[in-house]
Amino acid sequence: xxxxxxxxxxxxxxxxxxxxxxxxxxxxxxxxxxxxxxxxxxxxxxxxxxxxxxxxxxxxxxxxxxxxxxxxxxxxxxxxxxxxxxxxxxxxxxxxxxxxxxxxxxxxxxxxxxxxxxxxxxxxxxxxxxxxxxxxxxxxxxxxxxxxxxxxxxxxxxxxxxxxxxxxxxxxx
Numbered sequence: 001x002x003x004x005x006x007x008x009x010x011x012x013x014x015x016x017x018x019x020x021x022x023x024x025x026x027x028x029x030x031x032x033x034x035x036x037x038x039x040x041x042x043x044x045x046x047x048x049x050x051x052x053x054x055x056x057x058x059x060x061x062x063x064x065x066x067x068x069x070x071x072x073x074x075x076x077x078x079x080x081x082x083x084x085x086x087x088x089x090x091x092x093x094x095x096x097x098x099x100x101x102x103x104x105x106x107x108x109x110x111x112x113x114x115x116x117x118x119x120x121x122x123x124x125x126x127x128x129x130x131x132x133x134x135x136x137x138x139x140x141x142x143x144x145x146x147x148x149x150x151x152x153x154x155x156x157x158x159x160x161x162x163x164x165x166x167x168x169x170x171x172x173x
Contacts (some may be wrong), residue, residue: 067140077102
């Protein structure tokens with residue numbers, strides 16, 4: 001290409017080889033300072049550089065619990081004793097169902113690990129259900145928190161048979 005056919009942008013870039021074009025990004029935001037024919041990019045701190053965000057374990061636990069409950073075939077959460085104590089606590093005036101029952105999380109600065117104890121409906125393919133629960137939990141937690149989910153461990157603690165007298169009221173809907 002001859003020098004006569006250079007575009008205006010190429011000429012501006014050629015006169016200031018260390019400067020970047022104004023429409024190029026530099027970690028999100030930039031400011032342009034023009035002096036004569038030279039153009040300089042002055043980086044500005046983006047929102048991520050202006051503070052720190054921390055997410056508490058119970059927040060991730062609630063997100064994971066809600067996401068797991070959305071999957072058909074999950075009947076309840078927690079082991080037998082946990083469900084029994086939770087049912088009693090739910091019946092106390094002012095008590096309400098715990099979203100984090102049967103959910104344990106460990107949250108670091110950028111990653112999280114989640115353990116779930118679930119009761120499945122009889123007749124559901126447990127391997128497929130575990131896959132769907134894991135996929136839904138990972139998707140929800142990563143989307144809402146931007147944390148990387150390194151593992152979701154699922155322990156199936158019981159199978160619910162529809163004819164059983166289950167007066168605990170722990171049915172997930």
